[in-house]
Amino acid sequence: MNSPIHRTSRSLLLSTVERVPAAGTLRPGQPLRQTQEARGRTIPEATVGRLATYLRVIDDILDDSEDVISSDGLARVCGVNSAKLRKDLSFLGSFGIRGVGYDLVNLRARIAEVLGVTEHRDVVIVGLGNLGHALAGYAGLAARGFRVAALFDIDDDRLGERVGAVSIRSISELRGVVGSLTAPIGVIATPALAAQEVADLLLAAGVTSILNFAPAVLTVPCDIDVRKVDLASELQILSFLERRKSGNHDATTAREAVSPGGAN
Amino acid sequence: MNSPIHRTSRSLLLSTVERVPAAGTLRPGQPLRQTQEARGRTIPEATVGRLATYLRVIDDILDDSEDVISSDGLARVCGVNSAKLRKDLSFLGSFGIRGVGYDLVNLRARIAEVLGVTEHRDVVIVGLGNLGHALAGYAGLAARGFRVAALFDIDDDRLGERVGAVSIRSISELRGVVGSLTAPIGVIATPALAAQEVADLLLAAGVTSILNFAPAVLTVPCDIDVRKVDLASELQILSFLERRKSGNHDATTAREAVSPGGAN
DNA sequence: TAGATTGTTAATCGATTAACAATC
DNA sequence: TAGATTGTTAATCGATTAACAATC
Known part of the structure; x- marks a missing residue:
């Protein structure tokens, strides 16, 4: 609401400010100052x-x-x-x-x-549909430095259900539970319509990093990192590359553009 | 085996050859030749x-x-x-x-x-664990131009099980079924250890675009497009960015490098 | 030493962005 | 016309890569 739109990660280099000045070529005898600075x-x-x-x-x-x-x-x-x-x-x-x-x-x-994966990092997952279950049950998480700390769903029927060693809680508990964790990463696996609301809840609970599986653009303050995984987008990119491979010209050029009044 | 390692998509621009020469600034009266070429x-x-x-x-x-x-x-x-x-x-x-x-x-x-999403594109999914089920059941696929054409799993216990309108087939049927489809995209949702083998099967059946959810590097011929989604990698990137935000210097610099013989 | 491989440079390429002329 | 917004340019920034000096 009150926050600027956040460009989904990718280019979040901090302090581009302190860049290394091109210090010319290293010469024999010159101390390796540059190596230190690099x-x-x-x-x-x-x-x-x-x-x-x-x-x-x-x-x-x-x-x-x-x-x-x-x-x-x-x-x-x-x-x-x-x-x-x-x-x-x-x-x-x-x-x-x-x-x-x-x-x-x-x-x-x-x-x-x-x-930063020397110790385990907490992850909370919101939305325990098929995808949420898959993520929560992913054995590789622990092996790669993460711990599923909590699961939340809005559907009361799922309350108390266990996925692995963790049971599903009500969304209403999110704030309290997440607040008690140390810098957890929030994973959104809800339908698109709920995604922004869930993001707001996560932010209010103190989460500053979000992995979003819902096909929706999230609006968050610019100090929050959001990464997005969109299955259909990935497929569409493959689809485009495929068409280009097979020599379909429309995939590479744009001759017949629907330009109103354009000279076709 | 006999194929060069494929750099996972990202930079697959074809024909960088035919690039538009920088043709100077447009001037009034000059015909818009450049617009055509662009x-x-x-x-x-x-x-x-x-x-x-x-x-x-x-x-x-x-x-x-x-x-x-x-x-x-x-x-x-x-x-x-x-x-x-x-x-x-x-x-x-x-x-x-x-x-x-x-x-x-x-x-x-x-x-x-x-x-190229004006008509539906076929997708086949291999590996019907939690993730495969989530993908196969993803309602958004049809809305975004894709059709789940076939499902394959190596586990005989899953044979015949239906996910949506599609039933799970044996891997042994993959070649025949996939061969009868038109340019399907192959989705790998198996454990990492099976991923390369599945990729080889898909390629042998004629698939030229693969979306890989298994945490494994695939080796494929360079005319094959592979895109990769790795949950743990995404989390690790967020983890890194988080550390950098909170001012942890080790995330931005590398002072205490474990350099054998380095002057610490 | 000779061979091998790193770490770095510099050239090049691709992506982003502000700015603005063109034009609806 | 005046205001608004596109389409394009050009500057800049970031990423890739070959090449090679440094050095184990």
């Missing part, structure tokens, strides 16, 4: 997204592989360019070993540290 | 993603609003910058009316046309 840079959003992937992949290969992996090897299993991977890792500080590679245990620890 | 440009991936949002929002407001909307008004309800919205729409051809705005019905039709 460490102070903010981590780009795109990099943060990939760090989560690296962390998961490293967990997958920690057992069955060597202690050390090269950027090339890790990039291959992560499906990214190795230059990009090295650049991403350079934001964490440099602890690869030239001529050798990265120590997997160190690397894992450092990424987890930067992402 | 129409031939490929639509940026970022724009395609937002078009899906615009389409949904327009559907939401088609009834209760005026026939025409300004870029400012639409941008507000879509949660984006109005300059960005105008730029996005300019890729569809110009059919806004200066001084007035965009005709909502025209705009909706044109976006749907470009996205």
Whole structure:
């Protein structure tokens, strides 16, 4: 209501202010001042997204592989360019070993540290339909640093039902329960029509990060982070790319635009 | 196996080749040649993603609003910058009316046309756990141009079970059933360990677009489009942004890097 | 040392945005 | 006409990538 529309995450780099001035080329003998300063840079959003992937992949290969992996090897299993991977890792500080590679245990620890998943983070889910149940029951959550702390639904019939070890509570309890948690992430898995209302409730209870599965644009204050997952949008993007692949010109060009009065 | 690793979508602009040469500033009297050429440009991936949002929002407001909307008004309800919205729409051809705005019905039709959602597109879902059920039962799919054409699971106990109007089939039927559909999109909602195998089956059956919900990196030929939704990654990104907001320096800088031999 | 691989630079590309001429 | 709003430009910013000096 009283808050500016929030552009759904993606570009939330803080303090672009303190950017590193291009300090010219390093010369032999020159102290590595720049290296120090580069460490102070903010981590780009795109990099943060990939760090989560690296962390998961490293967990997958920690057992069955060597202690050390090269950027090339890790990039291959992560499906990214190795230059990009090295650049991403350079934001964490440099602890690869030239001529050798990265120590997997160190690397894992450092990424987890930067992402803040060294201890478990609370998650509350609102809306326990099919999707909410799926999210609440997702075993991977605990493995990746999260704990389902509470579940809420507006439907009284669902009250008390247990999903895993957590039982479903009434929306009316949201404020109190969420208020007692430490910086929980709110997950909205309600129908679109309820999404804004639920978001307002979460904000009022002190939540500052929201993951929104409802196909609705949320209006929140600009210091609140919102990320959105929209199944149909993903499918539509695939649909578009498919058409473009198959050479459908309408997908790439716009000849027959419905321009009123335009020269067709 | 024999295919190069595929970088998960995002940057699949075709024919960057035919880019429009910067043709200087338009001058009065100069014919609008450039306008014609600009129409031939490929639509940026970022724009395609937002078009899906615009389409949904327009559907939401088609009834209760005026026939025409300004870029400012639409941008507000879509949660984006109005300059960005105008730029996005300019890729569809110009059919806004200066001084007035965009005709909502025209705009909706044109976006749907470009996205290729004018007729229903088939979707097949593999893996009918909680998530698969949620996706299969998602009512919004039909409204946004998709049809759940088939469901597959490896668990024989689920065989024949119906989700909506569609019954679950054995994986062994996948090739035949999918082969009989027209360019279906494959959705992977299996555990991570099964994801690559399922992807291979889908590819063998002729699928060229995949939406992957399993937390696993898929290796596919580079002419195949893969998009990925990873719940835990989204949460980890929010987690990181939260830490950065609260001034945790480790989230923005990397001072105490575990650099072996580094001067701490 | 020779070979290998990192960390960084710089070129390039793509995306965002303010500003404004065109024009309804 | 005057006011309003589009469509486009150009500046800027962010992301990607090849290349290579540094160095293990």
